[in-house]
Amino acid sequence: MELQNNIAVTELRQRLRDQILTFEPSDFEKLALQIFRYQADHNPIYKQFIGHLQIDPGTVEKLTDIPFLPIQFFKTHRIKTGAVSKVKTTFESSGTTGQQTSRHDLYDPELYETISEQIFREKYGDLNHFHILALLPSYLERNNSSLVYMLQHFIKASGSPFSGFYLNNTAEMLKNLRSLIAKPDGKQVLLMGVTFALLDLAENEADLQFLKQKNDLIVMDTGGMKGRRREMLREEVHDILTSAFGVPQIHSEYGMTELLSQGYSSGSGLFTAGRTMRILLRDINDPLSVYDHNISLSKTGGINVIDLANLDSCSFIETQDLGRFGEAEGSFYVMGRFDNSDIRGCNLMVL
Template sequence: MELQNNKTIAEIRAGLREQIVTVEPADFEPLALSVFRYQAAFNPVYSEYIRHLGIDPAHVAALTEIPFLPIQFFKNHRVATGHSADAPVIFRSSGTTGQATSSHHLYDEPLYKAISYRIFQHNYGDLNRFHILALLPSYLERNNSSLVYMMQHFIEESDSEYSGFYLNNTGEMLQRLRHIAANPDGRGVLLLGVTFALLDLAESSFDLSFLKDIHRLTVMDTGGMKGRRTELLREEVHDILTASLGVPVIHSEYGMTELLSQGYSHGNGLFTPGYSMRILLRDVNDPFAVSDHNLGLSKTGGINVIDLANLDSCSFIETQDLGRFGEKPGTFYVMGRFDNSDIRGCNLMVL
């Protein structure tokens, strides 16, 4: 990308950032192509990857023609656009002993907060309409989790004395929930947790019958067994949780260290990507055969993500997740992971 009308890199970035914050569906593709050309020019890792593929960025004219960077690059490279120094915040993925973990450099905290807030608000309403209780023991044991960072922001924005994190103090959390049930104030409750912690709660000896009395209780599963329990099918997990926690469906969040946008499921494993996010599927046998809708509703493919919030890293990520499209345009299911992929703590269980 040549510098447009003698604009500096910072000026080009500022223009793209302004559009990303307010982008609407009709403007997504042209904006994504502009972000692609910006990152192809000013992201050394991505630029080198494109060069090795023999692709001329100037000839890329559609989303399905954009090269997607394999997510493994985040394990051993600093994937950054327009920045030569380390970021003030660096997110790191979880992993078992001996596993290489991903790093994602966050250069623009206000952008991440604004986008994650807008995505949540579109799905559930304003954060100050909720008491937010985050049951994230494995994430709280680290200090560099993107999920904890986002939930800290959400908890602060909820402005509730009951909102907070819970590590191993389940009794205290239930005491707060009992107080909310007995003293309704019109707010809903978001109980968000890593899968194994929610299962531990559901199968505990605590009396959970009072949960059915909570006004607008939403239970959200972020995925992840962390090797602490036997892997189960998503339906099995959600059947256990709905039976014990007194809710008709289990909501889910689709996110990962390498992405700054989120997708949400309101039940049955069907995800809607955030406004700054688009899901494409690639053929399992040909990673360069990418489709935005024509792969077929029943066919499984590798999930490729366009995440405009990744303006300062790479917005075009080839994940190791498997998925298929939902009937409603833009929606998707997560079906599992490619064989021999590293186990990820933030993905839903295989179907």
């Protein structure tokens, strides 16, 4: 009987996985509710959490009815759905000494790689149209970062001999960047870096004078001071970086250890959720009061994320970030964090 149940659960998972890769945007809610019912039945921690809230999964008929699992559970429990068995890798969040870190098991690397590439392509275009220069020293000092994993895939998919990670060899990176700017080959250059490393580079503004010429460089801030610098307002950071790199806007990525989907910002802190991601907001004083994009755009709330790519963990996460909606459907701002929550390395910096 147990074997038959496992086979049935495995077949259900495969059907949902296929839909995640092919669904139309108009079918997002329908698929999210299917995944909710699957996880409510086959994720022991999430099932227990729903039970404590005395919510009958059968009564959940819209996205705002779904209970969202507090993100702190990834620090204290192994969050797993279904009959998947072999963990391929475990992502771990960064943290200062003494902090308890989050852990997120990855069972299906191909799904993560495909979804993250789809999201990037829809925002920026094919990866093979880019040279990707990754400046992520603190992430490379550990081997379990989801951001490094994603960028390893991006760098390989770009097919560029200039693409790669630059840990302490910023001189080589600048040499390659100068060459790519001086002799464009039709590909765009994406410089993607952790905040403190980009600021370190910007301090040597004399070395960046060649960028003052017209260029289509994309500078993307992944967030994070890692205790190396004082926390700064996003606007302050981006003013420094736009001046130093000679670009009109600083792009940003919204992602975290507990999520397999990403959001991207082309500037001004306005993010667009990826195709497998939906942002909802919750009332600051009542976490079970959740609302969608129809709410007043000026209202700030806690960010809840639906991440369909989290098929094997939990797709419904209550984060500790504060946000509000942008004017366009699917757009949002990250306003900061709740008081007394840990500073996270993979988010936009604290405001």
